[in-house]
Amino acid sequence: MSRWLSIGLALLLACGLAPPAWADQAKGAGRVTPVVRVVRQAGPAVVNISSTGRVRVNPFRSGDEMLDRFFQEFFQPLEREQTNLGSGLIVDGKRGLIVTNSHVVAGGSEIRVQLADRRVFKARLLGADPSSDLAVLQIKPQGTLPQVKMGDSAGLMIGESLIAIGNPFGLQHTVTTGVVSALNRRVPTGRGEWMGGLIQTDASINPGNSGGPLLNLDGEVVGINTAIFQRAQGIGFAIPVNRLRRVVEDLLAHGRVRPVWLGLTLQDLNPRLASHFGLTSALGVLVLGVRPQSPAAKTGLGRGAVILSLDGLPLEDAADYQSRLESIAPRESVRLLVLSQGRRREISLRAQAYPLELGPELSWELLGLTPAELDGDTAHRHQVPPGSALMVVKLRAGSRAARMGLQPGDLIRRVNGEPVKKVQDFYLLLARVRHLPQVALTLQRGHTSRVFRFGR
Template sequence: MTKTKTILSALALTTALTAPALIAPLFSAPAAIAAAPTAPTVSGVQDFSDLAAKVSPAVVNVAVTMKAGAAGDDEVQMSDRSQQKQMEEFMQRFGERFGQPMRPMKPQPKANQKAEAVGTGFIIDPAGWIVTNHHVAGKADKIVVTMADGRKLNAKMVGGDEKTDLALLKVESDKALPFVEFGDATKVRVGQAVMAVGNPFGLGGTVTTGIVSARGRDIHSGPFDDYIQTDAAINRGNSGGPLFDMEGKVIGINTAIFSPTGGSVGLGFAIPSSLAQPVVNQLKTNGKVERGMLGVQIQPMTGELSQSMAYNGEKGALVAQVQPDSPALAAGLKSGDVIVSVDGKNVDTIKDLTRMISATKPGASVKLGVWRDGKDMTVTAKVGDQKDEGGIVKAKAEKADKTAEPLSYGVSLAPLSKEAREEMKLDDSVKGALIASVEAGSPAEEMGLKAGDILQQVGREAVDSPKAAVEKLKEAKDTGKPVLVKVYREGMTRFVAISPRAA
């Protein structure tokens, strides 16, 4: 039986220049753009024509040329002949229907040729500041923007932020440029009408409409996922384009789609303006984004974890590990703490904590509400400056000698021998019992444990050998309840609650 795989095209809105764009001057640009009036209705159908006329002049085509080898996937160029053939057939049908001559497809770039792609951007200041996606312009060697009136302007990237997928460009013009303003995405409601303007498949300025389908979507593309979901048609080439409310304000930046085909199926995602605007302001001022950091590895609370820890509820962020020489360590945070608030604001999920701390200026102090061993407490931490994460060493344990029989939890344990440490590149500070194998279908496998993980804690007790781990696991089995274990994997630790196998 064949399964159809649904693909998250987090970067799939940039379209290739292997198909020449049919771009025509569709609009004349005024000096500035005022808020559009509420759209009238015609015969019961909402009319977006006034809104489109107001905002479209500020939406631009962003064409980028990248250095050879900078891109090699289907976000930038056609990945295979079938995709190229599909585009050729589409262009042929388009030409036959609308009287446009069919132009031959350009050959795919070779390995030593520069790659080209097109996306969308929008002007937020008459002086020529343009917002787009980082995945559109982040690797660009040359950037050219095309205005709605056909003018082409060279652009430079002032700054970019890969974590939020935002970039800020600057162009120079001898006259004021049309622009649009950010709206308040916190007031966006599910079901309200929206309009997207962009450059799908390189065809030029295109308007699509729909509604807000959902808010706060997490599509697992990054630590700040909080997308607006819309059914307005969004396709490759719409990357970096604006999503407008009915007042002509930008409430989102179109950046991702769910699609089994690469085309719109009514599941588009936009970065909310409430997240984008502060980032854009920092890029405009500093050319980069400064974020606060605590120096902890965190994981979400679950029902199993809560039960094993005697913690009430599933809200909060569980501290899996405290980094050395970090603000968290200086503040007295410990592995196993649950952070429940920041400066009095509730932390319901790990995303809340990530956003709150990241939005804090490095050097500022925050008060953290913490649950520890059944008690509530408050600690004060001086937020540090977030740095890029380093590489992770891949651990291997397939050759470890087993010294303990599989337990009711479905794991076999082995000591951290000198040979195992050398193979896994572990220093002496990493202690625990090596998981040599995990039984298929066991409770351990269901909770994601793998061979090569290191068991460091069972319940409240640290373990430094297979014998100690076995004793604690047997004690936990007698209770019949899930047991909390702390696991080390590839430089990171996390907590897992595992139930014993039914007898």
């Protein structure tokens, strides 16, 4: 009997009638798509982040800047506890280093990280860069953690498939897919404030996805999710991984991001200028000046040249130029395609860290003011702690700062939304935003704060 049973089973197998478990296993193997493989590979290195801290809020907010400033005199700010949720990715499993968005951990006095295996650790903030919306955390678990594989955002292609992993609305490890919709996008992050050089994708990115990875089909991180365009559906943005790599290296080595410098003063092209130079579009930037002994000066680049592309990609305007420099580290090589005296040529130069000694000159020319560390008398007059801000000590007659009504003794609290407490930090921030269309200074006089916007 057993002989005939064996023969029957053999015939069933020969006819392809395998037992259900074997059939399910074979069917499951066919469903393991490239997306599934990437999620299995990268998912363990994606973490959930919660940041808790106390924030000061204005009890009267009308949405009208003039009204809000008026009522600041009568309503003192209130303090309340706030918790931010976001995602992060482990970039160094041996050292427990995690990258997330700076706005996820901003103002947090206690930061907790939950790993994919549900273990929870307190995290230490090693550094943050609000301008690029990136922060580095560290946890101290036992053993080595899984880590993501870093890719190269310079090679991204429009239409390329992408995978976003994060924790939207606190839901762990949610996976969405999409494509590269556009590259080098510039999006508003506040009134008069922008972030450029971003990857645009149609992969769904919701609150809580911030800080999670954007991956290609090889399982490599090509970006970190950062912003949602609130006025449209199906549009998300990510910081390119090449910028992430440069910012993280600077934060770990220097505690801040060092702005790079080629020694150029630039102006946007307009249709009239473009026509003058024989160009069919107003893409590119006009060189107004070249600093002696700068990297650009050493190449012979001079006033009147037009820069058409940077590292092989067309330049839109001076703000685009500034955004591209954020991904370039000091001493890295940069290629510029320039139009000079009717001829196009490509030049190669090596970027340099911005010389800090040029800071006072930049502030004087760009804003028309000189800052200084906050002294005790001025701090007492404004009722703020010493060392919590800078103060204006000198104004250039006829400058924009003077025409706007700034006065010596006014406090400088923020540059483009980023707090400043040291003159050196003020100059470094100015160097990073010097080519943007607008520089926003938050100043305080007495109990009243106001944002002054300086356009180029």
